[in-house]
Amino acid sequence: MIPNATATARTLAVPGVRLHYVVRGTGPLLVLLGAPMDADSFAPLADLMATDHTVVTTDPRGVHRSVQDDPERDSTPQLRADDVSRLLVHLDAGPADVLGSSGGAVTALALAQAYPGQVGTVVAHEPPVVDLLDDAARARHHAATEHQIATYLAGDVLGAWAHFMADANIELPEGALEMMFGGERAPRQVADERFWFAHELRGTTNWLPDIAALRAGGVRIVAGIGEDSAGETCDHTTRALAAALGVGPTMFPGGHIAFAEDPDGFADRLRAVLRGN
Template sequence: MSEEQGQEEEQEREEERFGIGEAAARTGLDPDTLRYFERQGVLPAPRRDPAGRRQYVAADVELIRMLVHLRETGMPLADIAQFTGADADAEVADPSRLRLELLAAHRRRVEDRRDALDRALDVITRKIADFAGRTADSPEVLQRPDTTISYTVQGEGPLLFLVGAPVGRGGFAALADELAGQFTVVTHDPRGIGASRPTHGMAEPTPEVLAEDLAALVDTFTGAPALFVGTSGGAVTLLELAERHPHLVGSAVLHEPPLVTLLDDDTLADRAASAFAVAAADPQRAVQEFYDLSGAAHHTGPDQVPPVHVELPELPTAELDKNRYFLGRMAGPSVFYEPDIECLRRARLTVCAGTSSHHQMARRAADALAAALGRPLIDMPGNHMGASAEPAEFARALVPLLLPTAP
């Protein structure tokens, strides 16, 4: 026996060993499940004591925990058996390299599944907004010179307006429910969206026009400054409101205003303009182009970038009609809006972005806006759609920003 082999055996004798019951407790599995993994050939059989009882060490527990992660994320059992070394028929010259290859292939599968789930979540979130808008109590109506604006009020406390574009009452329904315990929450459908139906001769939904609609809505409640949260195009509306009517803005949280004008990226600007230009005639193409350039439906961390292209399914007629209006008339003026930075530095604005929005257009724009204003960029839960997709977590993060003295 070599000296090295002797040292390895000595180390094994010194390792803490424990039975199947403790191994199960440490991994959160039942003993029967551990036996099942052995029978299925996805977990190597552990050592046995002289009485034939299984004996586990810390490395066995770590391997079992890894097996659970691989199984939960859908790695094929044959691959798991190779990873754990339980496949006795496989002759492996370099186990470490094999494990690296198996994990790399599995990561690609998981990322593909995550992208598919993100797309499904986007559809589900929009449908929740649609149904919430249909089932909500009859909204109140604000008369404007060229149209009507539908709005809803709930809760009790400081006056808080949730502002979106194109997101309206339905898209904010879950977040409003979360905040209604601490605020009087006002949500509205921007002109041409939801119950604020487009009318003949209605002015185009530019940030300037949307800000005047919002100012009129605020005036129906109070002449004093109020609190605001704006997401995406709604954050752009709030920038214009702060410029035009600073006396109305007590404090505003701006989540990912997608301002291409703040990015030194002519290619991105050209792609956005192209998507908006074809929206009226070919909304499916416009949605695809804007989806790819914004990356907003994806979840990306600091070391990840959105995929260059993910083919979208054919949209139903109702979705196509909505995007003829949104991408054809509303999105362009918001994306290409140019804020007055000097004026806005005097306003109480907090700029934030999703922790899962890295390297996406709107987070990049939010980062540029925060830097221009001399403010920090605050991380918020989720991605560009965090306010609707993760309302409870988003609300918890919002409250300290709106009420700095809140616990």
């Protein structure tokens, strides 16, 4: 069983990767998933939720400390869901409640789809499930993704991120892109960024959920949207997911990365959602 521990980092060998994960707190099991975000990105939220939950965070395969045997292997939602499933078996815990955000929300949906017995509630916060959009929007987003990847691999980092933000319909303040992705940066940040564009972005945004399987699996799925995300691509995709599942969207404070920008407000809302409110 999971020990009563605070911020204990461990590693689990699963097929193709040594998975880095961190366990905090005690209580009902809650897993926080990102992609490309690593475990550190969720640390403030995890600390808050660990006051009344056992919280597990991970680096997804190929990112930061979760080193793959083949560093050029693509990361897909199915592979990441299998990693999380193996981690839950290893911990001998569950069923787990899961919050996934962005690409991590796609992982969480893939986990619920493939392993419904291991999951209680999935909070899918702004998953980029573009294949649930209409044909024209789907084609436009897939073409934009290929353009972003090609631009990045050609060496135009800022251009790739500019195209990414434009496709996501996320507006940044003037100069923010250069501050975030320009100049000298840590080698690990650059490596994780390259992995995202080269090996993670396409598989994440090309994944189409099996709505019939999700509905039949018995997992409670919450389609979460940030209050400040209106009009953004992940607002549209999450509403499409909610409509396909026959549920209403659930609003959270903040925008796409509110779990990091406002962890206190996000934690309050997450607790209420997990209680069914």
